[in-house]
Amino acid sequence: MSVTAFVTAALAAVAIVASRGLRQRAQAVVLPVATGVLLLALWHLWAESTRYEIATPGEPVRTVEVFPTPERTLVAFRELLSDGRLLRYSIASLFRVAVGFLLAAAIGIPLGLWAGWSTRASYSINPFVQALRPISPLAWIPIATLTFGIRDEAAIFIIFLGSFFPIVTGTMSAVRSMPVAYVRSAHNFGLRKFELLAHVVFPAALPQIITSLRIALGVAWLVIVAAEMNAIQSGLGFLIVDARNMGMRYDLVVAAMLVIGAIGIGLDFLVRRLERIDSVRWGFTKE
């Protein structure tokens, strides 16, 4: 096994070096694949090096694998898939993130628009947003569980806090950095309050709002795992602590970690699609 992994690693390394001669298009395929293979092989070798054997007299020798190999992780992944935990826990985590994030956007965007537009609103809102923002959402876990119990609401509350601050501050600064000429033109053409908001302030701020949503969703996904490790009895974060506590199942731990990573990429991909809306593309292209 060891020899196969070693040879694979060496071949991947050679492919990486040799790909220099290929065309750009080919490199774009070869390099990530070869690097992936190299990482898997190194992972395998490292996992094998942590393996040890227990010899008890009168019993067959047992091999204990502390850190799972990629193969073992794949088996663990199948186990999670077939016993339904993967789907159930992924949905649980995604549900909490979705509710907390959407709530944060629904409150954060209007509040940010208002605080960015009105100096008076920013005087009252901004100091408190700035004071609460540096507190990690995880610091709220004790208060969240005290208030909501070990329930979905506690996790949703923590996700809400984690996404709310990037959204409010992002929206606020988007409105503030808007060129005055836009607002002056709108006044000049006789636009009134609501028209000004709908036709100028909001669309002008939208590209930056979308960027802040993207950041907020990234934070939410980071935070949900930690929240579930502490404040709740289900979800992918819970799966990780549970697998460790119930029999040192590090293969399940690693499988769950990889799933978390994959879902994170998927979520980011989804928000990035917002950048392609016709009326915001101007904010994401340099002339």
Add this chain to the structure above:
Amino acid sequence: MSAPQTGERAAKVVVRGLSKRFRRGREELLVLDAIDLEIASGEFVCILGPSGCGKSTLLNLLGGFEEADAGTIRIDGEAVTRPDPRRILVFQDYSIFPWATVRENIALGLLRRSAKEREEIVAHYVELIGLQGFEDSYPGELSGGMKQRVAVARVLAVSPEIVFMDEPLGALDSLTRLAMRRELLRIWQRGRMTIALVTHDVDESLQLADRVVVMTSRPGRIAGIVSVDLPHPRDPSASAYNALKLELFDLLGVRADV
């Protein structure tokens, strides 16, 4: 310094003793110093001056976007205190909205009209500026000249009495600029609009204006006003044209033979 008066036409805009300062840290910067100016109804005036002399500041005051430190601006006898759709200012940059299509940009001042009326007006001005087929394009997909034409159409769509334009053609290449000048003249000649256009291009002012107002650099004062009594189209090789050009260069304090 004798400013040629606006003749028999009634004065639309009357500026008296207009001064404006900006505070920069502890310093005070006098940007406009005692400006006196009259613009007749239906007149095309160009404001010519070096960069930083306060041309944009003057337009912002005329448009009602900023307050003067001294002096008055009256339009039709009424003091200017705030922006008004009867007089539109086209800003130096950021003239049209990048998030809105050509159609939506032109319809900006028509939000309270009926949908049908709005559509008719937009279609009319899209045709006038020759952008049929681009109604649903975004500014990012248009050339500089096309964008400037959209800015013009957006203004015309609300039929203002006065248009203030801050270097509307400044960002364009020289060929597009010539075409746009012709188009501006055509539009001005068909309506009864009063136009004040800022430029730092001497030829541009001579091609367009009834009168050219020359400003000095900091603090901005009026160095002189030159009447251009030449019929359109104006021939830049005519001796009368060149005499006026020399006069303008002289007022600007630069030698014309460089």
